[in-house]
Amino acid sequence: MFTDKQSFVDAFKERFIALNGKSIEDGTEQEVYQTLATMVREQAMPKWIHTRDRQEEKHSKQVIYFSLEFLLGRFLYNNLLSLDVLELVRDGLQDLGYDFTDITELEPEPGLGNGGLGRLAACFLDSLAALSLPGHGNGIRYRYGLFKQKIVDGYQVELPDNWLRDGNMWETRRQDKAVEINFGGWIEMKQIGDRLRVVHHPDEVVLAVPYDMPIIGYQNDVVNTLRLWNAESPLDDEAYLEKTKGTYKDLLKHKQSIATISEFLYPDDTTYEGKVLRLKQQYFFVSAGIQSMLASYLKRNKSLKQLGDHYAIHINDTHPVVAIPELMRILMDEHGYGWDEAWRITKSVMSFTNHTLLAEALEKWPVEMYQRLLPRVYQIIEEINRRFCRDVLVNYPHLESHMGEIAIVSNEQINMANLAVVGSHSTNGVAQIHTDILKQREMRYLYEMFPLRFNNKTNGITHRRWLLKSNPRLSDAITEAIGPSWVEHPNDLEKLMDVSKDRSFQERVMDVKQQNKLDLAAYIQEETGEKVDPHSIFDVQVKRLHAYKRQLLNALHIHALYLKIQADPTFTMVPRTFIFGAKAAPGYYYAKEIIRYINALATLINKDKRASQFIKVIFLENYRVSMAERIFPGSDLSEQISTASYEASGTGNMKFMMNGALTIGTLDGANIEIRDAVGDDHIFIFGLSPQEVMNYKKFGGYHAAEMYHAHQEIKDVVDGLVNGTFDKVGEYQFQSIFDSLLVYNDDFLVLKDFVSYMRAQRRVDEVFSDQARWAESSIVNTAKSGIFSSDRTITEYANAVWNIKPTSVK
Incomplete structure (x- = not known):
C-alpha cells in the first residue's frame, strides 16, 4: 500500500521492472499505463475480497442489476480518486517524467453501452458502491461493443470498436464460476421417483464464462462487482471433433456461432437471424446471472423459499425480462418447487424499470422464435399468461375487451413489458411525467389491476x-x-x-x-x-x-x-x-x-x-x-x-x-x-x-x-x-x-x-x-x-x- 508520493515512486519503479523486464527510462507510455493500472487493481483487490466477505458475514441482502448495457467510461482516474491516491500518483508520475493526463488517455473505453440506458446503469453502480450498498451489475462482455463511428463525406460509417485489443486491465476471468446455457432442442417429461420432472434436451450448449470488474466506492473501502459474461464453447477442440465426428470446418463454424453471442451490442435485427441472435444474447446473460446468483446463495442456505430476503434482481428495461420465466424454470425444474411457491419467490425477487414510451422499444417477440430457441421457457411464459388471463376474467371482467392489450401472449407475440409488470413486485418509470403517462396510457389497465406496484424513480447521474x-x-x-x-x-x-x-x-x-x-x-x-x-x-x-x-x-x-x-x-x-x-x-x-x-x-x-x-x-x-x-x-x-x-x-x-x-x-x-x-x-x-x-x-x-x-x-x-x-x-x-x-x-x-x-x-x-x-x-x-x-x-x-x-x- 503506497501512502505518499515517494513510496508510490519506489513501488512503481519496482513494479515496472517486474512487469516489463526493463527500467522505466526505456519504457513506453503504454507500459506505464499498464503498470499503473496493475498497481491500482492490486490496491483494490484486498478491499474487493474484504467487501465480499463482510457482505456475506452480515447476511446483507444484495441487488443484482441486470442490464444489456453498461456505458462505463474509463476507470483509471475514477479508481485513483476513489482510493484517495489521485494527487500523489499524479505528482509521482510527474517526478518520473510522465504526464498524468497523457497516461490516462491511453486507457481504452469499454465498448459495453450505447446511450442513456447504459450510462444510467454505470452511474447506478457508482452510487451503490459510494453509498456502501451491496449492489452488483450483470451483463455481457462484448468483444466489439456497439461500433466506432467515422464520418466520411458526411455519411456515418461503422467500424468495429476493438476495445479489447490490448486486453482489459480491470477484469478478472473466473473460469471456476462458468455455467452452461441451453438453446433449442426438445422437452421431455420424466418420472423421477414419485413425481414428473422436466428434462430439456438442447440442440446447442454454450459456456458462459464470467469476467469480474471491481466497482470501487468513493473513499469508503467498498468494492462491488460488475460481472460480464463471455460466450465460449463448453468443449475443447478435440472433444468437439470427437463428439460430433465433424470436420475442422465444422469446428470453426461452431466456434464462430458461439462467439457471436458476446461479439456485438445490438446486432442488426432487420433479419430473422439477427433477431434470433438478440434473443440468444438476452437469455445468455440472464440465465448465467441467475445461475451464478443461486450458486452463491445455496452455499450458505438450504432452502430457496427465502430467496427474496437475500437477493433482488433489477430488470433494466425489457431486454432482461426473460429473467422472470428463467427463475421459474430453475425453481421448478431443478429444485422441485411447485408453481405457486415458485411464482411467489420469483415476484419477491424481481423489480422492473421501464425506460421508454416508444412502442418499438417495448419488446415483443414472435411466439415461434421462443418456442424454437427457448422451448421450456416458452412453456412457462404460456402458463403465466394462461393463469393471468384467467385471473383477469374472474376479477376484472370489464377488461375482457382489452385482453389483447394486457395479455402476455397475444397475436402470436410475447409482450415483454406486460410480463415484466405481472412477474415482478415493482414497476417504475424514470421521471414523474413518464411514470404518469405509463399509468394513464401505455399500461393503464395493468395499473388499474396492480396500482401499488407502480412508482416513480427519477433518474440521476453520479x-x-x-x-x-x-x-x-x-x-x-x-x-x-x-x-x-x-x-x-x-x-x-x-x-x-x-x-x-x-x-x-x-x-x-x-x-x-x-x-x-x-x-x-x-x-x-x-x-x-x-x-x-x-x-x-x-x-x-x-x-x-x-x-x-x-x-x-x-x-x-x-x-x-x-x-x-x-x-x-x-x-x-x-x-x-x-x-x-x-x-x-x-x-x-x-x-x-x-x-x-x-x-x-x-x-x-x-x-x-x-x-x-x-x-x-x-x-x-x-x-x-x-x-x-x-x-x-x-x-x-x-x-x-x-x-x-x-x-x-x-x-x-x-x-x-x-x-x-x-x-x-x-x-x-x-x-x-x-x-x-x-x-x-x-x-x-x-x-x-x-x-x-x-x-x-x-x-x-x-x-x-x-x-x-x-x-x-x-x-x-x-x-x-x-x-x-x-x-x-x-x-x-x-x-x-x-x-x-x-x-x-x-x-x-x-x-x-x-x-x-x-x-x-x-x-x-x-x-x-x-x-x-x-x-x-x-x-x-x-x-x-x-x-x-x-x-x-x-x-x-x-x-x-x-x-x-x-x-x-x-
Whole structure:
C-alpha cells in the first residue's frame, strides 16, 4: 500500500521492472499505463475480497442489476480518486517524467453501452458502491461493443470498436464460476421417483464464462462487482471433433456461432437471424446471472423459499425480462418447487424499470422464435399468461375487451413489458411525467389491476464523474464557496444559492466556464480542424440520434439562420457554435440522413465567409463518455428538445445542468423537474405540452402542410432541403427528410414547434448578452442539480424497492 508520493515512486519503479523486464527510462507510455493500472487493481483487490466477505458475514441482502448495457467510461482516474491516491500518483508520475493526463488517455473505453440506458446503469453502480450498498451489475462482455463511428463525406460509417485489443486491465476471468446455457432442442417429461420432472434436451450448449470488474466506492473501502459474461464453447477442440465426428470446418463454424453471442451490442435485427441472435444474447446473460446468483446463495442456505430476503434482481428495461420465466424454470425444474411457491419467490425477487414510451422499444417477440430457441421457457411464459388471463376474467371482467392489450401472449407475440409488470413486485418509470403517462396510457389497465406496484424513480447521474472528475475547475470554485461537504452530500450544492447573485463569485464561475470553453475549442480543432470562437455561445446537442430527439429541429434552426444571413446584409446575432455528437443505429436510414444533413450544413456554413462570422457547425464523430467529459464543462446551452411525452427522462440534461449550462427544452422527461427546480427564469421552455402532443396523436388534427404554407420561414428552410441550396458544396439533396415532414405529416411535430423554438432561441441571445444574468442562471442550475444525483435515486430504490441496507466494510 503506497501512502505518499515517494513510496508510490519506489513501488512503481519496482513494479515496472517486474512487469516489463526493463527500467522505466526505456519504457513506453503504454507500459506505464499498464503498470499503473496493475498497481491500482492490486490496491483494490484486498478491499474487493474484504467487501465480499463482510457482505456475506452480515447476511446483507444484495441487488443484482441486470442490464444489456453498461456505458462505463474509463476507470483509471475514477479508481485513483476513489482510493484517495489521485494527487500523489499524479505528482509521482510527474517526478518520473510522465504526464498524468497523457497516461490516462491511453486507457481504452469499454465498448459495453450505447446511450442513456447504459450510462444510467454505470452511474447506478457508482452510487451503490459510494453509498456502501451491496449492489452488483450483470451483463455481457462484448468483444466489439456497439461500433466506432467515422464520418466520411458526411455519411456515418461503422467500424468495429476493438476495445479489447490490448486486453482489459480491470477484469478478472473466473473460469471456476462458468455455467452452461441451453438453446433449442426438445422437452421431455420424466418420472423421477414419485413425481414428473422436466428434462430439456438442447440442440446447442454454450459456456458462459464470467469476467469480474471491481466497482470501487468513493473513499469508503467498498468494492462491488460488475460481472460480464463471455460466450465460449463448453468443449475443447478435440472433444468437439470427437463428439460430433465433424470436420475442422465444422469446428470453426461452431466456434464462430458461439462467439457471436458476446461479439456485438445490438446486432442488426432487420433479419430473422439477427433477431434470433438478440434473443440468444438476452437469455445468455440472464440465465448465467441467475445461475451464478443461486450458486452463491445455496452455499450458505438450504432452502430457496427465502430467496427474496437475500437477493433482488433489477430488470433494466425489457431486454432482461426473460429473467422472470428463467427463475421459474430453475425453481421448478431443478429444485422441485411447485408453481405457486415458485411464482411467489420469483415476484419477491424481481423489480422492473421501464425506460421508454416508444412502442418499438417495448419488446415483443414472435411466439415461434421462443418456442424454437427457448422451448421450456416458452412453456412457462404460456402458463403465466394462461393463469393471468384467467385471473383477469374472474376479477376484472370489464377488461375482457382489452385482453389483447394486457395479455402476455397475444397475436402470436410475447409482450415483454406486460410480463415484466405481472412477474415482478415493482414497476417504475424514470421521471414523474413518464411514470404518469405509463399509468394513464401505455399500461393503464395493468395499473388499474396492480396500482401499488407502480412508482416513480427519477433518474440521476453520479456527480463524482460528471462534476468532480470532468470539471475540476468548477469543483474547486464550488468548494471554495461552500466547503467540501457537497462531494459526499450532493444536495449541499443548494448552498450555492446564497452566492448566486454575488458578483465576485459570478465572475469566478464565468472565468471557469471560459477556461473550459478554451479547452473545448482546442479539442474541437484537434478533432475536426475547425477553429471556433470561444466567446460564442456553445450550443450543444449530444445524445443518441433518433427522430424523436429532434436533432432535425436543431438543424433546421441553423439552416434558417444561414438563410437569414444570406438574405439580409445587415443581419446580426450573438455568435454561436453549434456542437453535435450522435450515433445512429446501423440500420436506421432516416437517422443517418439527419447526420448527413448536419454535416452538409457544417460544410456549407463553415466555408462561407460571412455566415461563419456568426455561426459554426461542428459534428464530433464517435461520441463517447470521455468526449462527453470534455464537452459538458465547456457548454453554455443544453439542447433537450425531444417531442413532449416521448423522452422517458434523459440524463444528459442533468449533466449539462450540473456543469452550469442552461437548458433549452420541451416539457418532456426530467426537463419538467429541472424547470420546477430552477424556476422559469433559468431555463428556456418552448413547444407543445405533453397533453397537446398526446391529443394530436390520439385525435389527429395536425397538418404539417398548413405550417409549411403559413410560415415563410418554415417554407424556405424546408424547401432548402431539396432546392439545390447545398449544390455549392456537393450534390446534397435530402428528399427523405423533406418527405418525412410534408408527405408523411411530420410524425414528431418538428414544424409545429419550430416557431416557438425560434422564439426561445432569440431569448437565449438576449439573456447571454447580459453576462451577469447568465452567470446567475448558471449558478442556480448547478445549485439545484444535487437532487439529480444518482445517490438520491439509488437511495430511493434501496429503501422502497430493493430493501437493501448499507454494509460498512471499514
